[in-house]
Amino acid sequence: xKLDIILAGxxxxxxxxxxxxxxxxxxxxxxxxxxxxxxxxxxxxxxxQSHLRISDHTIYSDxxxxxxxxxxxxxxxxxxxxxxxxxxxxxxxxTNTTPFKNIPNYPDLDKILKEVDKxxxxxAIDADGxxxxxxxxxxxxxxxxxxxxxxxxxxxxxLKEGIRYSFGRKGQDIVDLNIATLExxxxxxxxxxxx
Amino acid sequence: MDNNTLLLLGDEAVAQGALDAGVxxxxxxxxxxxxxxxxxxxHSTQAAEKNIHRTWSANEKTxxxxxLGMSYTGKRTMAMMKHVGxxxxxxxxxxxxxTGANGGIIVTVADDPSMHSSQDEQDSRxxxxxxxxxxxxxxxxxxxxxxxxxxxxxxxKFQTPVMLRLTTRIAxxxxxxxxxxxxxxxxLAMPADKRQFVLLPAIARGRYKLLLEKQPSLEDxxxxxxxxxxxxxxxxxxxxxxxxxxYNYVMExxxxxxxxxxxLKLSQYPIPRKYIERMVNECDEVLVIEEGMPVVEExxxxxxxxxxxVVKGRMTGELPRDGELNPRLVRKALGLEANPSTGAPEVIxxxxxxxxxxxxxxxxxxxxxxxxxxxxxxxxxxxDIGCYTLGALPPFEAINSCVxxxxxxxMAKGAADAGLxxxxxxxxxxxxxxxxxxxLLDAVIENSNLVVFxxxxxxxxxxxxxxxxxxxxxxxxxTGLGVDPEHIRSIMPKRNTHDQFVQIIKEELSYEGVSVIxxxxxxxxxxxxxxxxxxxxxxx
Numbered sequence: 001x002k003l004d005i006i007l008a009g010x011x012x013x014x015x016x017x018x019x020x021x022x023x024x025x026x027x028x029x030x031x032x033x034x035x036x037x038x039x040x041x042x043x044x045x046x047x048x049q050s051h052l053r054i055s056d057h058t059i060y061s062d063x064x065x066x067x068x069x070x071x072x073x074x075x076x077x078x079x080x081x082x083x084x085x086x087x088x089x090x091x092x093x094x095t096n097t098t099p100f101k102n103i104p105n106y107p108d109l110d111k112i113l114k115e116v117d118k119x120x121x122x123x124a125i126d127a128d129g130x131x132x133x134x135x136x137x138x139x140x141x142x143x144x145x146x147x148x149x150x151x152x153x154x155x156x157x158x159l160k161e162g163i164r165y166s167f168g169r170k171g172q173d174i175v176d177l178n179i180a181t182l183e184x185x186x187x188x189x190x191x192x193x194x195x
Numbered sequence: 196m197d198n199n200t201l202l203l204l205g206d207e208a209v210a211q212g213a214l215d216a217g218v219x220x221x222x223x224x225x226x227x228x229x230x231x232x233x234x235x236x237x238h239s240t241q242a243a244e245k246n247i248h249r250t251w252s253a254n255e256k257t258x259x260x261x262x263l264g265m266s267y268t269g270k271r272t273m274a275m276m277k278h279v280g281x282x283x284x285x286x287x288x289x290x291x292x293x294t295g296a297n298g299g300i301i302v303t304v305a306d307d308p309s310m311h312s313s314q315d316e317q318d319s320r321x322x323x324x325x326x327x328x329x330x331x332x333x334x335x336x337x338x339x340x341x342x343x344x345x346x347x348x349x350x351x352k353f354q355t356p357v358m359l360r361l362t363t364r365i366a367x368x369x370x371x372x373x374x375x376x377x378x379x380x381x382x383l384a385m386p387a388d389k390r391q392f393v394l395l396p397a398i399a400r401g402r403y404k405l406l407l408e409k410q411p412s413l414e415d416x417x418x419x420x421x422x423x424x425x426x427x428x429x430x431x432x433x434x435x436x437x438x439x440x441x442y443n444y445v446m447e448x449x450x451x452x453x454x455x456x457x458x459l460k461l462s463q464y465p466i467p468r469k470y471i472e473r474m475v476n477e478c479d480e481v482l483v484i485e486e487g488m489p490v491v492e493e494x495x496x497x498x499x500x501x502x503x504x505v506v507k508g509r510m511t512g513e514l515p516r517d518g519e520l521n522p523r524l525v526r527k528a529l530g531l532e533a534n535p536s537t538g539a540p541e542v543i544x545x546x547x548x549x550x551x552x553x554x555x556x557x558x559x560x561x562x563x564x565x566x567x568x569x570x571x572x573x574x575x576x577x578x579d580i581g582c583y584t585l586g587a588l589p590p591f592e593a594i595n596s597c598v599x600x601x602x603x604x605x606m607a608k609g610a611a612d613a614g615l616x617x618x619x620x621x622x623x624x625x626x627x628x629x630x631x632x633x634x635l636l637d638a639v640i641e642n643s644n645l646v647v648f649x650x651x652x653x654x655x656x657x658x659x660x661x662x663x664x665x666x667x668x669x670x671x672x673x674t675g676l677g678v679d680p681e682h683i684r685s686i687m688p689k690r691n692t693h694d695q696f697v698q699i700i701k702e703e704l705s706y707e708g709v710s711v712i713x714x715x716x717x718x719x720x721x722x723x724x725x726x727x728x729x730x731x732x733x734x735x
Contacts, residue, residue: 010546023369027202036368037204040227040312041657044582046548051368061447062368062440065522067534081543085536102549104589107542115540 001031001153002057004064006083007050008074010100011043015075018145019050021162026054028158036062045102047079054154073148075127075141076100077112084119092121094148094189096140098128123147123189130184139181146185150193156186203372205365206231208336209275209303212343214241217378219270219298220248222258224629225658226277227312228366229305233275234659245380248272251655253664254600254629255280259287259302266300266356267392269384271347278306278319283600283630285322288356290394292326293402295354297386299347302328305361308487308519312657314580314599316517318487320464323358327406329413330464331422332360332439336370338422338462344375349416353409354391362486363519365440410465418469422462425470430455434478435529436471437461438491441484444525466491475504482528483508486520549585555716556583558688558696559650560591562714563621565693566700568593571617577610579603579631581623582657582718583650594621601630608634608643617704619646624665625655632672638709639677646703646710649673652718660721673711682706688714 005022009015019035026033031054038048051064066085072093074080080095087093095116099109116124125147131139142163149159160179167175203211210232213221223233236242236249248265252258255276265272276284281304288302307313323330331346333339339361346357390398417423428434435454437445438461445458457477459470474481481504483492492508500506507513513528514520526533550556560583567575578584578594579602586593596606603620611618622631627649638645649669655661665672673683684699686692696714703710 011548012551023202027371032371033202034368034370036364038311039231039367039659041548042311043659044548044551044585044657045546047546059370060443060450061522062364062370062443063521065447065526065534067536068522078543079546081540084539087537089535103544103546105544107544111542115542118540 001055003054003071003152003154004069005052005054005071005073005148006064006069006086007052008072008079008083009048009076010079010102011038011046011048013075013100014141015048015050017166018073018141019052020166021142021145021159022052022152022154024162024165025154025158028161029154031056032059034059034062047082049083071148071151073144075144077109077116077124078107081112081115087119090121092123092148092151093119094123094144094151095125096127096144097124098126098140120195122194123192125185125188125192127185130188131181134177134181134184136177136181139178142178142181143185146182147189149182149186150189200371200373202369203336203340204231204367204369205333205336205339205361206305206367207235208339208372209343209359209361210235210239211372211374212340213273213301214239214247215374215377216344216347217271217380218247218273219380220262220265220272221275222248222252222262222272223275224252224255224258224280225655225661226280227658228307228361228363229275229277229280229303230658230661231366232303251661251664255284256287259284259291262300263287263291263294266296266298267386269298270381271299273301273303275303276305277313278304278317279313279315279599280304281319281322288322289326291356292328293394293399293406294392295402295405296350296356297354297384297391298381299350300356301343301346301350301359302356303359303361305363305366306487307363309363311363314597316487318490319358319360320490321488323360323464324490327410328356328358329416330358330360332462332464333365334439334442334460334462336365336368336372339365340372341375342422344378345422353413355409355413360439362440364486414465414468417463417465417467420463420467423467423470424460425473426454426458426460428455428457431457431478433480433482434474435459436474436481436483436491438485440486441520441525444520444522445484445529447522448526448529448531461491466494471495475502478504480505480507482513484514484520484525484528485509489516547588549588550582551719553719554582555652555688555714555718556586556650558690558693559583559648559714560586560593562688562693562696562700563619563648564591564593566697566704567617567619575615575617576619576621577603577607578620579622579626581626583621583623586621600626601634604631604634604638604645604647607645607647608638611643611645616644617646618644619648621648621650623656624649624651624653624669625663627669628664628672632676635673635678635709635711636676642708644707646700646712649711649713651713651715653715654718654721656718656720660718660724669713678709678711682708682710683713684710685713685715688716
């Protein structure tokens with residue numbers, strides 16, 4: 001198998017916590033992994049991306065080639081569009097619909113969501129709203145991970161193990177809450193995927 | 196992955212590699228993309244148990260010199276920096292080639308092609324060639340780890356510093372790294388020749404001859420290195436030389452079918468002539484693919500470019516002359532059909548980095564703009580390198596320069612010398628202790644008419660909040676350098692101190708001489724982190 005994911009968002013939104021959970025699940029499944037991250041200046045509120053590559057054979061490039069991503073997993077709607085050149089024709093765009101507006105010329109959200117709609121395989125989800133409803137105000141990233149998990153050839157139980165690994169030191173309650181958040185995100189994707 | 200395999204960034208692989216290869220001290224100043232090497236060491240229990248040196252240095256020059264001192268004692272050591280940091284450390288770096296090493300010394304330099312977080316995209320291999328120092332350039336994280344062992348051996352065998360050259364994509368990419376058996380540290384053992392490190396002209400001439408004499412042996416090492424490999428290919432219309440991470444981009448494009456062309460994977464320098472000769476003899480054309488500048492390509496082509504073999508690469512348009520490589524660019528250079536891909540929609544707006552909400556620099560720039568830009572017009576403020584460089588962008592547009600670490604004060608001085616009034620400098624606390632202090636001394640000696648703002652957020656913020664040498668010492672340092680204490684002014688930059696801040700600037704603008712204004716308020720990011728740590732019981 002081969003799974004190329006572009007994680008997208010804005011510096012400070014914590015996309016690396018998603019990479020940690022998926023990465024842990026991949027490693028526990030005996031798969032190889034490469035994960036290119038954005039450090040430095042862009043972390044100050046700029047656009048950030050992480051290339052997560054998982055495979056059962058040797059991975060060469062640290063970067064996902066254009067047109068090869070199986071999933072774009074974006075925690076911000078405009079940022080999801082920035083990486084469309086990376087999406088494979090069969091790939092899924094999974095994005096949060098809550099905008100992060102830290103620039104004066106942020107485009108009209110409707111226009112952005114219309115572009116998301118044009119992508120043949122997509123899931124658009126108000127992950128901030130869902131996390132809040134689940135009383136997990138910082139759980140947006142796990143909603144998104146759950147939604148995207150539907151398109152990953154990785155055992156869902158292994159992703160839960162990833163959450164136990166990531167959140168374990170914060171206590172069982174936080175672990176349980178985030179597993180529930182993950183499941184809710186996946187359920188939403190099952191019911192609301194575009195195809 | 197087994198227990199001996201760790202998931203590490205390239206930077207972290209270097210740190211772990213050096214730790215396992217018996218290093219006794221790391222010396223560095225933070226700089227993207229090299230920062231995480233020292234950060235990993237500082238969090239390592241292995242380093243703590245062995246009390247490996249791991250405190251940040253004032254700048255890259257002091258770091259490399261301290262490392263050279265440790266090498267003098269026979270112990271293994273590593274200095275780490277970003278590419279432009281090597282400019283700061285160029286003096287000790289070049290001369291360390293001439294002194295040579297005693298204990299193994301690795302100079303790890305992380306280049307930043309495409310300037311993700313830098314002022315230029317210079318290629319450190321040029322400086323290593325200049326210093327006649329061998330280079331190891333990993334193509335993946337495992338090699339980055341393993342090369343620390345190799346580099347220390349090479350350094351001690353040939354009494355030479357060794358450059359370990361990383362680039363952004365390997366420094367900041369994570370992958371599985373299998374650890375080897377850790378080695379013990381070296382014992383203290385002074386150099387056999389007590390004058391090895393004394394570069395008096397008469398001695399230096401002898402040492403320089405030695406350096407020249409080493410070169411063929413260093414090339415032999417590269418000719419026989421396990422990191423360099425010549426892969427046969429049946430289609431000899433073209434041969435490929437791919438250095439460092441570029442090798443991965445080539446292989447990425449030959450996943451479905453084997454590479455038909457002869458391919459040289461190049462990861463150890465001096466350039467191994469044995470392989471180059473073979474490729475040139477075998478192939479009609481040679482395509483050189485390197486991350487960074489066309490270092491190998493230029494050497495191969497030569498000034499006159501009259502060889503029978505056609506050399507292609509960044510200088511002939513097969514690859515762009517600037518910017519970092521990626522699988523798509525390499526695919527095109529290999530003459531393969533592009534992957535199907537859609538363009539990004541036009542609705543997307545750029546999202547440049549910005550100062551964090553609540554950042555003290557925001558208040559400083561509001562005051563500086565009101566007191567200087569509004570009164571005297573644009574063009575009076577020389578700035579420096581750090582988060583506050585973002586003050587060049589809207590909504591502030593408050594600064595007029597950013598060149599290199601420390602250049603704010605010295606450029607403002609030069610402009611004042613030329614008659615510019617007012618002339619102001621903006622520099623951060625950590626940048627000031629890195630390279631600003633000597634410039635301030637120049638200004639004090641001549642009583643230049645300057646206002647210097649040292650924006651004190653008590654950390655090295657841009658690279659993620661490392662300790663700043665300036666912490667709690669700024670007033671003392673400025674006084675010590677000879678600034679009149681009456682003209683060293685402190686202010687807490689906040690919305691409600693704005694008027695007072697503007698007033699202070701106006702007062703100091705009217706003083707003919709060197710004034711230092713220190714707006715001091717902690718970085719919101721480090722403040723947040725400290726609060727979190729306190730919540731979690733004070734442990735990091």
